[in-house]
Amino acid sequence: MNHSRAPRRSVTANAVYGLLNPLPFGFFVAALIFDIIYVRTAGVLWNKGAAWLIVFGLLIAIIPRFVNLAQVWITSRHLARRADKLDFWLNLLAVVAAIFNAFVHSRDAYAVVPTGVWLSACTVILLSIGHIMMAVHSSAAKEFSHE
Template structure:
């Protein structure tokens, strides 16, 4: 169908996987920022360790979400033709790299890495997540990526 919505290739029973998976790494990465801020205020050594676990879990879940997102990106040329898709892809890869560096620094240098480097990286990653989410929103709500054709038909009635 020529005017159909761009398809989500990675889906289960017609439900795209990427939007189901992406809240997990976002929550873990933002959670790492929150506990970095708590550490800055308390200097309790529990918090940098908690942040390291959150970063590790975030990276693991980001890998799963990235597989689903990349499958969608490569699965439909109309998605690849969207500027928002490219910004979303590059932005998310950048966040994963930032958070991988953040975790590596914590493992390598320990608690001394957290202030200011780890906190700074957590802030930058969280701000980038806002931009990346905006671009993801644009793909779904403006370009209708992964939206069932029936949903489009219902809204145009």
């Protein structure tokens, strides 16, 4: 009798992912808020603050994206659900939008508006859709397992 064990996701990788994944979302939301304040007040400090928040969000987003890449497409690809794969692509698109946003925020003064605001909003919307989708899918899976 051949018992092949199903591949499991690493507990350490899950812990790192769970700890670091929400942080970029917070940085990008704060950058969007700073961008909106900058549009209203034209205070250069808000623009520079948004630029730094985007950079920090991108730096912290690297580790959870690599963990997610490994878990969804390499080590646990048989366990990955469609929601996991769609969340991966939404997060990847958000990171690409944030990279372009970082370049836009490197411009001087009011040249950031409106492109920077739109890219910040796009980044936050993509991440929000991914988080909501995973929360709905997770709660549906829990309800299904309790029945």
